[in-house]
Structures are given as C-alpha cells and as structure tokens.
Amino acid sequence: MxxxxxxxxxxxxxxxxxxxxxxxxxxxxxxxxxxxxxxxxxxxxxxxxxxxxxxxxxxxxxxxxxxxxxxxxxxxxxxxxxxxxxxxxxxxxxxxxxxAYTTAAAMVASVQHHLRRRHERSLAGLRVLVLGGTGAVGRIAAVLAAREGATVTLSSHTGQAHASQAARATGSRFNVSLQACSGQHPEDVLSALQQCDVVLATAAAGVRVLSLTQLQQAPSVLIAADLNAVPPSGIEGLGPLDDGVALGGGQAAGIGALAIGNVKxxxxxxxxxxxxxxxxxxxxxxxxxxxxxxxxxxxxxx
Missing domain, CATH: 3.40.50.10280 (Methylene-tetrahydromethanopterin dehydrogenase, N-terminal domain)
Known part of the structure; x- marks a missing residue:
C-alpha cells in the first residue's frame, strides 16, 4: 500500500x-x-x-x-x-x-497586469505607496515591488517611527531598499499619495485608509489596489470584485480585494x-x- x-x-x-x-x-x-x-x-x-x-x-x-x-x-x-x-x-x-506571501504575490502581479494592460508600463521606475505597510502583506508586497524596480514607501497609521523601523527590518532581511512615511493623519496620507504612481491598501480588515476625495487630489496615481473585503472597503468607491475599473475620475484603475483573492x-x-x-x-x-x-x-x- x-x-x-x-x-x-x-x-x-x-x-x-x-x-x-x-x-x-x-x-x-x-x-x-x-x-x-x-x-x-x-x-x-x-x-x-x-x-x-x-x-x-x-x-x-x-x-x-x-x-x-x-x-x-x-x-x-x-x-x-x-x-x-x-x-x-x-x-x-x-x-x-x-x-501573506501568496496574497502579496497576487496583489503585486495584479498591479503589474493592469499597468501593462492600461498603461503599457511595468513597475520599474514607479513610486509605490503601501498603506498599512508594516503588516504582513504590506511588507512582502513592498519587497516584491522593490525587486521589480519600484521605489517603495511603507506608511503606518501609528506614525513615522513605526514605519521606519519596519522598512529597515524588512529591507535588511530581504536585501531591498524601502522608504517610510507617516500615515497617522489624513494630511500625511494625502502628501504621500500625491507623490506616488501606485497605492496598495494593506491595512486591517474593515479599516478605510483612503477616501475618494484624497484619490481625486492625486492625479499621478495609475493603480489603486485594496485587500480589505470587510466593509467599509479600504479605498472608498472600490468594490471587492472590481478588477481594473476606473476610480476617482482620473486615470487610476482600481483592483478590489476579491479580485486579488481569486488570484491568491x-x-x-x-x-x-x-x-x-x-x-x-x-x-x-x-x-x-x-x-x-x-x-x-x-x-x-x-
């Protein structure tokens, strides 16, 4: 037998x-x-x-x-x-x-897919902001994006110090360079958002980290992806099944949690x-x- x-x-x-x-x-x-x-x-x-x-x-x-x-x-x-x-x-x-490993992989690959399909671009040379970036998925998504040639910034709702510690520890362990910023206040998030091309929302379930108003004030954003399938969504206006939908009235395409989850x-x-x-x-x-x-x-x- x-x-x-x-x-x-x-x-x-x-x-x-x-x-x-x-x-x-x-x-x-x-x-x-x-x-x-x-x-x-x-x-x-x-x-x-x-x-x-x-x-x-x-x-x-x-x-x-x-x-x-x-x-x-x-x-x-x-x-x-x-x-x-x-x-x-x-x-x-x-x-x-x-x-976290498979979810981050699915998230980054989904972003790459829509960058290619909508904008004929790769992650190389782009600026990626990871909201809730000190968590498990955020850290690994940051590493994968950095290895694809992006400049990646981890943001934490607890402030700059926590984000900096996570960026140093994660970057050192996986041999990549990661930046950090505070996401403690709405103005912190908006300032970072206005300097990025891709935003990844990887915060805890049921926590909204990005409003539609903030996204509308960040015209450089090409892709906005959210992992939160528990209402309210992490990114306002983005449904869990959305997969490359127009978001915020600009050039941004949104990828929802269940679209990423299906790949994961x-x-x-x-x-x-x-x-x-x-x-x-x-x-x-x-x-x-x-x-x-x-x-x-x-x-x-x-």
Missing part, C-alpha cells in the same frame, strides 16, 4: 489557520498534523523527525508548511528547515504566514500541489508565489 501524503504544519501561533488546512486538503494532502507554539530553534528537530521516519520513498510524500503571522520569522524558519535536510532525506517545504487562491493551490506532485523536493517562498501569480495572469510564460 502506498504511503499517504502527509503535511506537517508549523506555526509560532496558538493554532494553525483553518484556511491553510482547507487549502492543503483540497490540494490532495491526506494527513495534516499541526504543531503550534513552534519557535525557530525547534524547526531543525521537527524537520529531522519528519524526514527520517519514512524512508527515501516516503519523503516524496511528505511536506512541511510554515505559517504564523511574522513574515520575517517565517523566512527564517523556512531557511532553517531547508538547511536541516540530509540528502536523500529531503522533503518539500513552503512558507506562507497568514497567507489559485497561487496557493498551485504551490501546495507542486509540493505534492513534483518529482524533486520544492522549497517555496514569496518569490515562487509571485512567479506563479505572474504566470496565472499571463505576465510571463508558464
């Missing part, structure tokens, strides 16, 4: 995400085992237990999934798991803390299936998620 497909889920949090559990089952994993309260030093031991217990054939049907809420810690845990492999005992591993779902499913189906072990992070999202949207060849 063939061994079942097992996915071990590591998280520093008190529980694993039901979303990740559903996605893993739909991707074909038959046994899911959650490990909560996982700290970075524990990853090596857990990985060794996973790889040495099934034999060379069994490891091909074994995977590790790293969740949590801290995108920097998840990257460190992914690296630790990868380094703990002992060939030929090597299993596939994927990190997607709070869905496809990306996470493909990554999980790749782990299960690949003939060689996979190590998957947000760069891989962005590549899959770009392929899904026709930005690059599959």
């Amino acid at each position: 063939e061994k079942p497909f097992i996915l071990h889920l590591f998280t520093p949090e008190a529980r694993v995400s039901p979303f990740d559990v559903n996605m893993a089952v739909d991707a074909g994993y038959q046994v899911l085992m959650p490990y909560t309260g996982v700290e970075l030093p524990m990853v090596v031991g857990l990985t060794h237990d996973a790889i040495f217990s099934r034999g060379p054939k069994g490891v091909s049907r074994t995977g590790l999934f790293i969740g949590g809420r801290d995108v920097l810690l998840a990257a460190d845990m992914l690296e630790a798991a990868q380094k703990a492999m002992v060939p030929p005992f090597v299993v596939s591993v994927c990190a997607d803390p709070s869905g 779902y496809q990306v996470q499913q493909q990554l999980l299936r790749r782990m299960r189906e690949a003939s060689t072990p996979q190590c998957l992070s947000f760069e891989d998620a962005h590549r899959v999202a770009s392929q899904h949207l026709g930005l690059v060849a599959a």
Whole structure:
C-alpha cells in the first residue's frame, strides 16, 4: 500500500489557520498534523523527525508548511528547515504566514497586469505607496515591488517611527531598499499619495485608509489596489470584485480585494500541489508565489 501524503504544519501561533488546512486538503494532502507554539530553534528537530521516519520513498510524500503571522520569522524558519535536510532525506517545504506571501504575490502581479494592460508600463521606475505597510502583506508586497524596480514607501497609521523601523527590518532581511512615511493623519496620507504612481491598501480588515476625495487630489496615481473585503472597503468607491475599473475620475484603475483573492487562491493551490506532485523536493517562498501569480495572469510564460 502506498504511503499517504502527509503535511506537517508549523506555526509560532496558538493554532494553525483553518484556511491553510482547507487549502492543503483540497490540494490532495491526506494527513495534516499541526504543531503550534513552534519557535525557530525547534524547526531543525521537527524537520529531522519528519524526514527520517519514512524512508527515501516516503519523503516524496511528505511536506512541511510554515505559517504564523511574522513574515520575517517565517523566512527564517523556512531557511532553517531547508538547511536541516540530509540528502536523500529531503522533503518539500513552503512558507506562507497568514497567507501573506501568496496574497502579496497576487496583489503585486495584479498591479503589474493592469499597468501593462492600461498603461503599457511595468513597475520599474514607479513610486509605490503601501498603506498599512508594516503588516504582513504590506511588507512582502513592498519587497516584491522593490525587486521589480519600484521605489517603495511603507506608511503606518501609528506614525513615522513605526514605519521606519519596519522598512529597515524588512529591507535588511530581504536585501531591498524601502522608504517610510507617516500615515497617522489624513494630511500625511494625502502628501504621500500625491507623490506616488501606485497605492496598495494593506491595512486591517474593515479599516478605510483612503477616501475618494484624497484619490481625486492625486492625479499621478495609475493603480489603486485594496485587500480589505470587510466593509467599509479600504479605498472608498472600490468594490471587492472590481478588477481594473476606473476610480476617482482620473486615470487610476482600481483592483478590489476579491479580485486579488481569486488570484491568491489559485497561487496557493498551485504551490501546495507542486509540493505534492513534483518529482524533486520544492522549497517555496514569496518569490515562487509571485512567479506563479505572474504566470496565472499571463505576465510571463508558464
């Protein structure tokens, strides 16, 4: 009898995400085992237990999934798991803390898709403002946009100091340069908005970070994307299913949360299936998620 497909889920949090559990089952994993309260030093031991217990054939049907809420810690845990492999005992591993890696990848690829379709431009040389940029998705979206050649600014509603700390820590961990600004007051947001070409709203659910009036006063904005599917929307006037609609009476195109979410779902499913189906072990992070999202949207060849 063939061994079942097992996915071990590591998280520093008190529980694993039901979303990740559903996605893993739909991707074909038959046994899911959650490990909560996982700290970075524990990853090596857990990985060794996973790889040495099934034999060379069994490891091909074994995977590790790293969740949590801290995108920097998840990257460190992914690296630790990868380094703990002992060939030929090597299993596939994927990190997607709070869905931030796949969501950020879907958001940035969706922006790139509409920049190309509406304006025949790429992110290279553009100015990107990330509202709620100190959160999980905002940080990774910022990294991906910066790697595509954009000048990226993280904004925080708590002020300049918090934004600067997040920009330094995130930029240092992923080797990109990120700027920071305060989003504490409406005038702060408007000032930053008037100096950007793309705005990404990645704040908490149910929090409006950008009004239509502010957007109308920022004629340079080409794309405005929002992740908030919980009313009120993060960007006024932008519906969750909107996908490239005119917004604010200017040249801006709006991308809503569910339009991005549809891409995110496809990306996470493909990554999980790749782990299960690949003939060689996979190590998957947000760069891989962005590549899959770009392929899904026709930005690059599959």
